[in-house]
Amino acid sequence: MYAIEAASLAKTYPGDVRALDGLSFSVEQGTVFGLLGPNGAGKSTTVKILTTLAHPDAGSASVAGHDVLAEPAGVREAIGVVSQQGGHDREATGRENMRLQGQVYDMSGADLERRIDSLLEQFHLTEAADRLAREYSGGMQRRLDIATALVHKPRVLFLDEPTTGLDPEVRAEMWEEIARLRGEGLTVLLTTHYLEEADRLAAQLAIVDKGKVVAEGSPDELKRELRGDAIHVELANGAADGDVATALDGVPGVTEVMVEDRALHARADDGARTVPGVLAALEAAGIEAAAVTVARPSLDDVYLRHAGRTFSEAEAQTDTADQEESR
Amino acid sequence: MKAIADARHMTVRHLMALWRQPWWIAVSLVQPVIWLLLFGALFKAVTDIPGFGSDNYVQFLAPGVVVMTAFFGAGWTGMPVIEDLDRGVIDRFLVSPVRRSSLITGRLAQGGLTTAIQSLIIVLLALAVGATFANGIVGVAVLIAVSVLIGSAFGCLSIGLALLARREETLIATVQFLLLPLSFVSATFMQKDLMPDWMATVADYNPLNWAVEAGREAVTASPDWAAIAGKTGLLIAFLVVCGFFAMRAFRTYQRSV
Structure with a gap:
């Protein structure tokens, strides 16, 4: 009931x-x-x-x-x-x-x-x-x-x-x-x-x-529902989106590669097993990695997927709307 | 039965709050004391005006000050209601089985008790400065009763306004706007026969004036009880209308949340 x-x-x-x-x-x-x-x-x-x-x-x-x-x-x-x-x-x-x-x-x-x-x-x-x-x-x-x-x-x-x-x-x-x-x-x-x-x-x-x-x-x-883990790599010197994509092209299991300033985001079915391959491919392409993290998907990722925006972005938007309303 | 039990519980809540700030009764007495002593002295000579019909102005003024104190105090009944709204206290009660009427009657009961205490203090003070209450305890009791009636009616109005406006500024402005005009268009300070005609006519429809006239008549040596009963009836009818308004205001408030 x-x-x-x-x-x-x-x-x-x-x-x-x-x-x-x-x-x-x-x-x-x-x-x-x-x-x-x-x-x-x-x-x-x-x-x-x-x-x-x-x-x-x-x-x-x-x-x-x-x-x-x-x-x-x-x-x-x-x-x-x-x-x-x-x-x-x-x-x-x-x-x-x-x-x-x-x-x-x-x-x-x-x-x-x-x-x-x-x-x-x-x-x-x-x-x-x-x-x-x-x-x-x-x-x-x-x-x-x-x-x-x-x-x-x-x-x-x-x-x-x-x-x-x-x-x-x-x-x-x-x-x-x-x-x-x-x-x-x-x-x-x-x-x-x-x-x-x-x-x-x-x-x-x-x-x-x-x-x-x-x-x-x-x-x-x-x-x-979200496939796999999130891999975040901090790049020492940054890199162009295209270079990274090319470098990771041959690594099996890596999807949704995205570069944001010095941060590289990607998804992988099994993050822990994929990381060595990712690091090796980056090194081979001459892109230096400063730090790497593997994360299980968070509710933030779920929200991003269903609402089409990140949670903090949505909060910021409503805050602005509230301010305009109270004006 | 539930309504009475709820009203009792709410009254206890408000009396506890009053008990914790008893100085509030003293503060609210400052104004009437000033009226009684200052106005009493200032307008002493008006009794010389032919047709005023009384030779002791403090005597004339005292019942008016008692009623007016109840009326002024009642105007602010809505202020703690706004605080309750802001803190979610009203909402908590509205989603409980509590009878809505008790949210009003509890405050009126507390206000009524405050009025009774204040009235007694003013009466004693008036006695000290030369007023007499020829009809004794019965007269004073009727005076207090009509004061409680007018206070309850305006208490309902104030609660209703608080629920509709939900802002202290709006309530303060509205109450300020009403208090003095209603006081002066009444026989509180001046015999009605000596008012300009239009003012005397307006005063006939002023609930505050009903209370002042009934209260003043009640403390005279041989009161006109029929006139007092008529005015009291009008006050009760006015209270019913105001109570209805306050109950409606709860519904309007809920529709807006």
């Missing part, structure tokens, strides 16, 4: 901003599913629709067996949500935030307090529980948001960019916390624009670009 099903979701904001353009995906119960895409791809809009905050212009979706448009109350009973802004009250203590969340879900008394205590413990907030949330560090605030979203034991948890804006160290801690949520039958929908995050946490993921899913599968499946 699917915990989340989204079918052909579309939404356009005033000013002709097309946030979603026929987005579909399904999430199996009890798994961590990642929606990966650059800023502005439509990830947050998807979360807002699935959590009954926003209405789609077209398409349908169900969460935990309830239609988001026909039975929003059923959806709300079943979900926990951590939005990008977080959602905690800074002027209240961590414990008060969690207590109010439980009360809204009709929990009370000793049961509620026990649940709060165990979550505080799980998220290492026991000592800070009775301090105002405004005094928490960024990582603590994010942990409080997740703990709060879990008070009422939701079946589906939405995490919208849970590590954006955190230091790399804190981000790694958050990954451990989120990884620990797996199991217990909880379904997690995670949105992120960090390739590494999707790779680490999500069992299944959908790559989103311009309001559509452009690729779907497990991170390994998606990477396997």
Whole structure:
């Protein structure tokens, strides 16, 4: 059974901003599913629709067996949500935030307090529980948001960019916390624009670009679609594209040769076995190699292939668009 | 039942916030104290105008200041709502089973309590500077009740505006624009009979004036209860309309996200 099903979701904001353009995906119960895409791809809009905050212009979706448009109350009973802004009250203590969340879900008394205590413990907030949330560090605030979203034991948890804006160290801690949520039958929908995050946490993921899913599968499946490994050679003195291509022409198994300044990119079915041949051919042609790396395909490569641009390029484009919009 | 329970939980949240910043009540009393003492002294002579009908201006002014303080305070109810919007607190509640009405009534309950405390302090201060409240506790209780009513109505308007504008600057500008004109086109500072005709007519439709007139009548020695009931009825109707507006604003907000 699917915990989340989204079918052909579309939404356009005033000013002709097309946030979603026929987005579909399904999430199996009890798994961590990642929606990966650059800023502005439509990830947050998807979360807002699935959590009954926003209405789609077209398409349908169900969460935990309830239609988001026909039975929003059923959806709300079943979900926990951590939005990008977080959602905690800074002027209240961590414990008060969690207590109010439980009360809204009709929990009370000793049961509620026990649940709060165990979550505080799980998220290492026991000592800070009775301090105002405004005094928490960024990582603590994010942990409080997740703990709060879990008070009422939701079946589906939405995490919208849970590590954006955190230091790399804190981000790694958050990954451990989120990884620990797996199991217990909880379904997690995670949105992120960090390739590494999707790779680490999500069992299944959908790559989103311009309001559509452009690729779907497990991170390994998606990477396997790309043939072979990437070989990167740093050239000591640079070389012309044609010279390199000629030099590597006779090396078996090498494809997609490309030179960018002093960097040579190529793909090979089996990178490690191919490297000696590549180096020998370059040497024979008088091209000096300074360094060589062989890499398994990354989600960045997957994104490049499906969206037709590199991830960082897409981010830069949306940033420029955002700036123009705010002007 | 759920709506009442939710409202109670939200009220506790807002009261805790108030409890942590009790000086806020003191700060918000600075303005009414200035009105009461400064205006009271400055316009002392207006009681000499034939037809003013009272020989103690502070006596005349005090109920007006009580109502106006509630009204001014209520105008800013939307400010913390905007902060809640910015921090995703409202969104978190909107995707929970919480009754939307409790997001309004919780703030109104906190505002009402603040108004009651402030009103009592102003009444005591007015007594100290020579005002009398001839109808005793009953009169003061009615005065506080109409203050809470007008405060709740404008609190709803402020919350609704906050949800529609979502920017502190817009809310501040709108509230500033409304507060003083509505105050001066009312019997807060001046007997209505002495106003220019057009102003007196406008004042008849000014909800703030309904509250001022009802509150002032209630503290006199022998109040005209029918007139008070009429004004109070109007205030309740106005509150219902404002409450409806605030609830609609939640729907409009959700349609825009």
